[in-house]
Amino acid sequence: MTESDDIAEIRRAVQALCAEFPGDYWREKDRERAYPGEFVDALTKAGFLAALIPEEFGGSGLKLDAAAVIMEEIQASGCNGASAHAQMYIMNTLLRYGSVAQKAQYLPGIASGALRLQAFGVSEPTSGTDTLSLRTVAVRDGDTYVVNGQKIWTSRAEHSDLMLLLARTTPREQVTKKTEGLSIFLVDMRAAVGNGLTIKPIRTMMNHSTTEVFFDDLRIPASSLIGEEGKGFRYILSGMNAERILIAAECVGDAKWFIRKATDYARDRNVFARPIGQNQGVQFPIARCYAQMRAAELMVHHAAAVYDAGGNPGEEANMAKLLASEASWAAADMCVQTHGGFGFAEEYDVERKFREARLYTVAPISTNLILSYLAEHVLGLPRSY
Ligand SMILES: Cc1cc2nc3c(=O)[nH]c(=O)nc-3n(C[C@H](O)[C@H](O)[C@H](O)COP(=O)(O)OP(=O)(O)OC[C@H]3O[C@@H](n4cnc5c(N)ncnc54)[C@H](O)[C@@H]3O)c2cc1C
Numbered sequence: 001m002t003e004s005d006d007i008a009e010i011r012r013a014v015q016a017l018c019a020e021f022p023g024d025y026w027r028e029k030d031r032e033r034a035y036p037g038e039f040v041d042a043l044t045k046a047g048f049l050a051a052l053i054p055e056e057f058g059g060s061g062l063k064l065d066a067a068a069v070i071m072e073e074i075q076a077s078g079c080n081g082a083s084a085h086a087q088m089y090i091m092n093t094l095l096r097y098g099s100v101a102q103k104a105q106y107l108p109g110i111a112s113g114a115l116r117l118q119a120f121g122v123s124e125p126t127s128g129t130d131t132l133s134l135r136t137v138a139v140r141d142g143d144t145y146v147v148n149g150q151k152i153w154t155s156r157a158e159h160s161d162l163m164l165l166l167a168r169t170t171p172r173e174q175v176t177k178k179t180e181g182l183s184i185f186l187v188d189m190r191a192a193v194g195n196g197l198t199i200k201p202i203r204t205m206m207n208h209s210t211t212e213v214f215f216d217d218l219r220i221p222a223s224s225l226i227g228e229e230g231k232g233f234r235y236i237l238s239g240m241n242a243e244r245i246l247i248a249a250e251c252v253g254d255a256k257w258f259i260r261k262a263t264d265y266a267r268d269r270n271v272f273a274r275p276i277g278q279n280q281g282v283q284f285p286i287a288r289c290y291a292q293m294r295a296a297e298l299m300v301h302h303a304a305a306v307y308d309a310g311g312n313p314g315e316e317a318n319m320a321k322l323l324a325s326e327a328s329w330a331a332a333d334m335c336v337q338t339h340g341g342f343g344f345a346e347e348y349d350v351e352r353k354f355r356e357a358r359l360y361t362v363a364p365i366s367t368n369l370i371l372s373y374l375a376e377h378v379l380g381l382p383r384s385y
Contacts, residue, residue, distance in 0.1 A: 075253025
């Protein structure tokens with residue numbers, strides 16, 4: 001695969017920025033479970049988080065394939081893009097379905113870094129993957145909607161000004177199709193926190209700034225609604241394809257980091273008076289992970305190309321996410337094994353990246369649900385749930 005000069009230039013620029021944030025920066029943040037605000041600010045200042053925003057609103061108007069390369073390089077450099085990736089994938093919903101007024105109101109601020117759009121409120125504690133059973137409601141009352149309910153795993157809510165929220169606006173019993181009656185809102189959290197919105201952090205196995213969010217008679221302006229009321233599920237599905245492709249690109253970046261780290265270590269570490277990498281038992285798992293990563297990488301670029309051409313990449317985005325998350329997790333496991341005991345030592349960064357990489361076969365969509373999608377929607381097998 002030969003890349004355009006522009007994409008190669010983006011890769012070099014991201015690598016140069018990431019070099020300013022080495023392992024000890026991430027280790028300290030990880031130890032304290034602190035948000036890497038300096039890193040996110042640097043990405044914003046360099047314009048990377050505004051890659052998808054059209055030039056007329058202050059962004060660089062790039063396509064999803066370029067955004068995927070940015071996220072891949074962040075991970076391949078050993079940094080953690082989870083601190084900032086939502087801005088890339090939420091953006092597509094606002095760009096595709098937001099009104100002219102909403103775009104004019106928010107996009108320039110997001111592009112300049114004055115506003116952060118990093119929170120995505122879909123998951124709820126009781127509904128799990130069954131999104132259509134979500135219970136958070138938004139009820140129209142004059143010029144406002146009144147929101148009640150709870151979200152869980154709303155990552156970066158404490159570090160975001162805006163949240164893209166999925167809530168039910170028509171009770172499930174009153175719609176003919178269960179995919180109807182859900183709506184999307186762009187919630188200004190600056191005005192909401194303390195006025196009906198409460199955020200509670202959840203401590204997890206890796207540094208992810210994730211939270212629970214409670215809505216208690218939160219009033220938001222009716223102008224927060226994105227697109228048409230009741231059509232939110234359709235909008236979110238399109239945004240989820242972008243999310244899957246971008247997360248898959250991050251997984252490819254992670255796999256590249258693990259493979260490079262393992263290769264370097266296997267070359268340098270001498271046991272029984274020779275490099276451990278001279279043993280086929282050490283070489284082959286690295287080589288296998290490399291082949292697995294390259295296959296996933298091709299699917300990620302293919303899915304992004306379908307998306308960028310205006311097609312529906314449901315099949316490709318799901319396969320990219322499946323293959324890339326499995327490739328990165330296999331590479332993470334291989335990298336620990338190649339490092340032996342040192343794979344567990346904090347200073348090598350392997351154990352940190354191992355914990356971070358574990359997430360992606362579960363979130364934003366778990367492997368089983370992708371397999372169900374492929375079985376039902378691509379292969380035509382009966383729906384299993
Ligand atoms: C660190 C972290 C950050 C997150 N960030 C966000 C965020 O910013 N915004 C947001 O909205 N969400 C976020 N999530 C939520 C994430 O998308 C969900 O955790 C994920 O989609 C899985 O849903 P669940 O946890 O409810 O699992 P469940 O739906 O309870 O599923 C549990 C297990 O059962 C399996 N399963 C369930 N149903 C079936 C079935 N029919 N067939 C086969 N297997 C099945 C699943 O594959 C899974 O392995 C985050 C999660 C984590 C852990």
